Amino acid sequence: MTTYRAAVAGATGYAGGELLRLLLGHPQIEIGAVTAAKSAGSRLGEHHPHLVPLADRRVEPTDAEHLAGHDIVFLALPHGASGEIAEQLGDEVLVVDCAADHRLVDGNKWQQYYGSTYHGSWPYGLPELPGQREKLTGTKRIAVPGCNPTASTLALLPAVAAGLITVDDIVVVLATGPSGAGKKLAVTYLAAEIMGSATPYQVGGIHRHTPEMEQNLIACGAADPKVSFTPMLVPMARGILATCTAKLADPTITADDVYAVYQRAYADEQFVHLLPQGSWPQTQATVGANTAHVQATVDPHTGRLVAIAAIDNLAKGTAGGAIQCTNIALGLDEATGLTTIGVAP
Numbered sequence: 145m146t147t148y149r150a151a152v153a154g155a156t157g158y159a160g161g162e163l164l165r166l167l168l169g170h171p172q173i174e175i176g177a178v179t180a181a182k183s184a185g186s187r188l189g190e191h192h193p194h195l196v197p198l199a200d201r202r203v204e205p206t207d208a209e210h211l212a213g214h215d216i217v218f219l220a221l222p223h224g225a226s227g228e229i230a231e232q233l234g235d236e237v238l239v240v241d242c243a244a245d246h247r248l249v250d251g252n253k254w255q256q257y258y259g260s261t262y263h264g265s266w267p268y269g270l271p272e273l274p275g276q277r278e279k280l281t282g283t284k285r286i287a288v289p290g291c292n293p294t295a296s297t298l299a300l301l302p303a304v305a306a307g308l309i310t311v312d313d314i315v316v317v318l319a320t321g322p323s324g325a326g327k328k329l330a331v332t333y334l335a336a337e338i339m340g341s342a343t344p345y346q347v348g349g350i351h352r353h354t355p356e357m358e359q360n361l362i363a364c365g366a367a368d369p370k371v372s373f374t375p376m377l378v379p380m381a382r383g384i385l386a387t388c389t390a391k392l393a394d395p396t397i398t399a400d401d402v403y404a405v406y407q408r409a410y411a412d413e414q415f416v417h418l419l420p421q422g423s424w425p426q427t428q429a430t431v432g433a434n435t436a437h438v439q440a441t442v443d444p445h446t447g448r449l450v451a452i453a454a455i456d457n458l459a460k461g462t463a464g465g466a467i468q469c470t471n472i473a474l475g476l477d478e479a480t481g482l483t484t485i486g487v488a489p
């Protein structure tokens with residue numbers, strides 16, 4: 145059995161920590177260098193007390209020298225830092241970027257929403273998109289999706305692909321836990337402000353995940369989709385619940401029609417769990433698992449589809465999705481080292 149050696153850059157952060165947690169259970173990937181920025185020189189146990197087998201690992205600086213000599217490099221760095229270091233890594237190493245730097249195909253959209261150096265696009269790490277597994281197989285570069293686009297795309301994919309909805313008025317309202325903002329940003333949200341409150345942010349169509357969501361819907365077959373996206377912070381450590389609505393293409397489409405389309409679309413997707421008809425996704429059931437829980441129906445009063453997805457932003461939304469795609473790239477069983485079993489309560 146081949147064993148691959150992987151470095152994790154940004155190992156002290158939330159995404160890096162979740163990558164390491166999952167990699168510890170991966171039978172064919174061993175953990176090499178763990179790197180960060182200002183915390184270089186510290187021990188990993190100071191940052192991730194839950195990762196007991198790695199407690200004494202020294203955190204190295206993030207540079208090409210420390211990332212050399214690996215088969216895989218996972219980048220869990222802020223945007224920009226990720227794009228810069230990626231340019232210094234050889235063509236032979238598999239680079240899996242959890243940041244946004246290589247997600248958008250359209251450089252103008254990158255400028256509009258990020259306004260920083262555009263690093264081009266890599267194969268996009270959402271295997272459930274039509275034709276995407278072929279693009280990921282054997283690749284040496286993977287752009288891991290944003291957690292919000294993963295949840296909303298998986299909620300809408302079957303409806304768009306089957307032409308159940310019109311795509312010029314898609315509304316996504318999404319609740320997310322603060323770990324989605326990363327450790328560095330999370331410290332700016334005081335517990336006293338988070339607990340007991342729901343707080344919208346990036347309101348008015350300005351969130352940088354909007355073009356990524358639209359890009360994904362184009363990949364599902366939509367022509368010129370328009371997404372109105374409103375996220376809000378809610379008091380849970382992990383989790384995203386994306387509620388997506390859109391006008392039905394034909395008002396006679398029933399809830400049973402919709403459910404049958406979703407059943408067909410996700411019949412072979414082991415990491416997308418379509419709930420029994422009438423049950424609705426809850427974030428808790430996805431915690432620690434590489435799953436998206438999905439449900440959809442119609443609202444006959446307004447003639448709209450209502451589709452909801454729940455994910456763990458750090459699992460299927462980042463680290464789990466990254467490992468799923470890594471498995472595909474390496475030709476391993478897609479589920480190696482991953483679970484569909486969540487943690488409850």
Ligand SMILES: NC(=O)C1=CN([C@@H]2O[C@H](COP(=O)(O)OP(=O)(O)OC[C@H]3O[C@@H](n4cnc5c(N)ncnc54)[C@H](OP(=O)(O)O)[C@@H]3O)[C@@H](O)[C@H]2O)C=CC1
Binds near residue numbers: 219222242327
């Ligand atoms: N959190 C989430 O749910 C998701 C995160 N992502 C993406 O994953 C990436 C990491 O996010 P997350 O873990 O949440 O962020 P964190 O803030 O929790 O962690 C950031 C990590 O990057 C390191 N770092 C910061 N600046 C630099 C730099 N200039 N050079 C090298 N290393 C640096 C930090 O090290 P140190 O501690 O030493 O400063 C830390 O290890 C981001 O691009 C994020 O957008 C994507 C999807 C979801």
Ligand SMILES: CC(=O)N[C@@H](CCC(=O)OP(=O)(O)O)C(=O)O
Binds near residue numbers: 242292
């Ligand atoms: C709570 C929170 O702030 N969440 C982040 C999601 C981060 C993410 O998906 O990562 P990328 O930054 O790599 O796109 C947000 O909405 O911007």
